[in-house]
Amino acid sequence: MTRREAYHHGDLATAALDAALELVAEDPSASFSLRSLAEKLGVAHRALYNHFADREALLAGLAARGFAQLAATLAPAPDPAAFMAAYVRFALDQPGLYAVMTGRRYEQINAHAPLRAAVDKVIAVALDALATPGADDDTRRREVMRVWMLAHGAIGLQRAGMLRLRSGDEFAEEVLRIAGLAAREENKR
Amino acid sequence: MTRREAYHHGDLATAALDAALELVAEDPSASFSLRSLAEKLGVAHRALYNHFADREALLAGLAARGFAQLAATLAPAPDPAAFMAAYVRFALDQPGLYAVMTGRRYEQINAHAPLRAAVDKVIAVALDALATPGADDDTRRREVMRVWMLAHGAIGLQRAGMLRLRSGDEFAEEVLRIAGLAAREENKR
DNA sequence: ACTCAATGTATCCAGTGGATACATAATCCA
DNA sequence: TGGATTATGTATCCACTGGATACATTGAGT
Numbered sequence: 459m460t461r462r463e464a465y466h467h468g469d470l471a472t473a474a475l476d477a478a479l480e481l482v483a484e485d486p487s488a489s490f491s492l493r494s495l496a497e498k499l500g501v502a503h504r505a506l507y508n509h510f511a512d513r514e515a516l517l518a519g520l521a522a523r524g525f526a527q528l529a530a531t532l533a534p535a536p537d538p539a540a541f542m543a544a545y546v547r548f549a550l551d552q553p554g555l556y557a558v559m560t561g562r563r564y565e566q567i568n569a570h571a572p573l574r575a576a577v578d579k580v581i582a583v584a585l586d587a588l589a590t591p592g593a594d595d596d597t598r599r600r601e602v603m604r605v606w607m608l609a610h611g612a613i614g615l616q617r618a619g620m621l622r623l624r625s626g627d628e629f630a631e632e633v634l635r636i637a638g639l640a641a642r643e644e645n646k647r
Numbered sequence: 648m649t650r651r652e653a654y655h656h657g658d659l660a661t662a663a664l665d666a667a668l669e670l671v672a673e674d675p676s677a678s679f680s681l682r683s684l685a686e687k688l689g690v691a692h693r694a695l696y697n698h699f700a701d702r703e704a705l706l707a708g709l710a711a712r713g714f715a716q717l718a719a720t721l722a723p724a725p726d727p728a729a730f731m732a733a734y735v736r737f738a739l740d741q742p743g744l745y746a747v748m749t750g751r752r753y754e755q756i757n758a759h760a761p762l763r764a765a766v767d768k769v770i771a772v773a774l775d776a777l778a779t780p781g782a783d784d785d786t787r788r789r790e791v792m793r794v795w796m797l798a799h800g801a802i803g804l805q806r807a808g809m810l811r812l813r814s815g816d817e818f819a820e821e822v823l824r825i826a827g828l829a830a831r832e833e834n835k836r
Numbered sequence: 837a838c839t840c841a842a843t844g845t846a847t848c849c850a851g852t853g854g855a856t857a858c859a860t861a862a863t864c865c866a
Numbered sequence: 867t868g869g870a871t872t873a874t875g876t877a878t879c880c881a882c883t884g885g886a887t888a889c890a891t892t893g894a895g896t
Binding site for chain 2: 560561562563564565567568577581600603604606607608609610611612614615617618619620621623633635636637
């Protein structure tokens with residue numbers, strides 16, 4: 459451990475988020491305990507509280523990461539169809555992470571600066587990909603929301619088993635079809 | 648307690664769901680404990696297990712009730728706009744209940760017959776209100792899903808603070824506008 | 837070298853969901 | 867009618883959780 463990053467056990471905050479991501483990937487309900495997380499890291503469970511005020515703060519940190527990753531995934535989207543396909547695939551690929559991201563409430567997001575920033579970044583990317591360049595702000599905002607609502611709604615209803623859609627790529631294509639966005643070849647994985 | 652419904656403390660199963668609904672209304676995160684619920688009912692916390700296999704079963708029962716109530720609320724909807732407005736208002740009026748309803752997972756819904764039936768009832772009502780009578784099944788299904796996705800997505804994004812929309816009636820109207828369904832006078836409360 | 841803040845540990849606590857064993861009351865059937 | 871049976875509720879226990887308090891250790895800056 460000659461690395462500069464190492465304190466006692468290394469960069470525990472980062473390691474904790476890494477481990478939390480794994481636990482969430484294993485169990486999308488994110489019902490993991492701080493103790494199991496600490497055990498996974500070989501550390502006293504109380505050590506985590508040096509980096510995260512409480513469990514919610516840890517989840518907020520994980521959510522912030524997720525939104526940053528989502529923004530990076532969506533950034534190259536050249537049009538609404540590509541955006542929506544990429545968005546839906548992200549949520550399907552990492553259902554636990556997506557649940558953590560969208561499970562925070564408004565106040566929790568605003569109380570956590572990095573998370574707020576990460577969400578705003580996604581909004582900015584969405585505006586680029588979805589909104590008509592010349593239009594006024596209200597119109598642009600509505601254009602973004604329409605696509606986002608459809609995508610987020612589809613994911614939520616799918617998870618709750620209310621739609622009974624096919625899963626995987628076919629799901630993304632079906633959502634595009636319903637949204638009125640043609641599912642073109644380049645949108646396939 | 649000469650009433651036929653009374654056993655020891657009355658119809659505990661129903662009373663438990665009533666009390667749970669209150670607790671969820673107070674705290675939409677539905678983080679209430681079975682013990683607080685039992686205390687509210689003046690009963691040993693273990694008594695609840697005579698009526699519900701576990702905490703999840705109790706939530707499933709509450710969700711089933713919610714969907715039945717939702718179906719009744721939506722049934723009179725004469726057109727998609729009215730349907731969507733009523734749906735959004737239901738979710739805003741009872742955010743905790745709506746979260747419990749949509750928080751169950753696919754397997755949990757199917758494992759609970761009354762819940763499954765209640766969800767199917769809502770789907771039937773939605774088909775009536777949203778789908779073109781003569782169209783083929785796939786088209787009808789997609790018509791339903793489009794509206795439902797928009798409504799559910801809007802509610803979810805609003806709760807997560809990602810849309811920053813106005814709340815209350817203005818929220819419902821804005822969602823209708825985004826969905827491309829005119830907000831007419833009769834949709835107002 | 838010495839101090840101090842950052843980090844990690846040890847130990848405790850009240851509260852939780854759930855299990856097992858037992859008590860009581862309502863119903864059913866001889 | 868009355869005794870057995872079953873539904874319901876209680877008492878008590880358990881492992882586990884998030885979090886608090888007190889203390890130990892380590893690295894960094896002077």
